[in-house]
Amino acid sequence: MSEESIDFDELVLKHKDKVFNLCYRFLGDYEEANDCAQEAFVKAYRSLKDFRFESSVSTWIFRIAVNTCKNRLSSAQYRRSRYMVRLDEPKETDDGAQAVEIGGRSLSPSAELDRKEKGELIQEAISSLPEDQKSVVVLRDIEGLPYEEISEVTGYNLGTVKSKLARARQELREKLKGLI
Numbered sequence: 059m060s061e062e063s064i065d066f067d068e069l070v071l072k073h074k075d076k077v078f079n080l081c082y083r084f085l086g087d088y089e090e091a092n093d094c095a096q097e098a099f100v101k102a103y104r105s106l107k108d109f110r111f112e113s114s115v116s117t118w119i120f121r122i123a124v125n126t127c128k129n130r131l132s133s134a135q136y137r138r139s140r141y142m143v144r145l146d147e148p149k150e151t152d153d154g155a156q157a158v159e160i161g162g163r164s165l166s167p168s169a170e171l172d173r174k175e176k177g178e179l180i181q182e183a184i185s186s187l188p189e190d191q192k193s194v195v196v197l198r199d200i201e202g203l204p205y206e207e208i209s210e211v212t213g214y215n216l217g218t219v220k221s222k223l224a225r226a227r228q229e230l231r232e233k234l235k236g237l238i
Contacts, residue, residue, distance in 0.1 A: 064106055064115065070099055073116060076201060077123045083196040084127035086185040094130050098123040113210050120203070120211045124193055131189065176238045183233040191226035194219055199227075 077098055082091035102122050109118060184195060190212075197208045198219075208219050 064109065066103055066106065069102070069115060069119065073119050074099075076116075077119060080120065080123050080196055080201055081127055083181070083184060083200050084124070084192060085130065086181050090130065094126050095123065097130075098126040101126060114207070117207050117210045120197070120201075120207075121213075124197075124211055128189055128193075179234065179237050180230075183230050186233070187226055187229060190214075191222050191229065194223045195226045195230070198223055 074095070078091055078095040081094040081098070082088065085091050085094060098119065102119050105122075109115070113121075184192060187195065193212055194208055194214075197203045197211060198205070203211070205216055205219055208214075209216050212219065214222065
């Protein structure tokens with residue numbers, strides 16, 4: 059993408075999965091993450107004309123997504139919704155039948171359940187971290203961003219990124235000790 063123009067459709071296609079994953083790791087909820095990712099892209103679209111190319115486009119969109127997640131986490135409405143129980147209607151197909159998803163399994167049902175439970179424990183532990191530590195863990199260990207880009211996304215200097223990451227990893231080790 060050049061400085062003259064940014065193809066927004068290309069931007070979304072290229073970054074939608076990573077932005078969604080980032081939001082999911084922050085929020086721990088599929089629907090909230092989907093909403094937050096969409097909100098981040100709307101914000102990016104609205105501020106596209108103000109983008110100054112001082113960082114990469116991916117760094118810019120990640121920064122918008124991180125800030126959107128932080129805003130969502132701090133909102134009173136979000137905190138209240140975390141205590142609500144969702145009783146969604148079963149999804150129906152076009153012919154009115156209830157849809158059932160059946161996927162091929164490479165693991166036995168007990169191994170798949172064990173994997174899922176461990177994943178939930180890890181997600182819960184990550185979600186319980188303070189926001190500053192959570193952001194660096196998600197960006198480095200899950201999204202695989204280099205330290206320099208994490209520094210740009212979060213606004214922390216490089217040494218701060220590394221120290222927050224070290225503290226977060228230590229806290230995760232303590233929380234998950236004996237559980238996985």
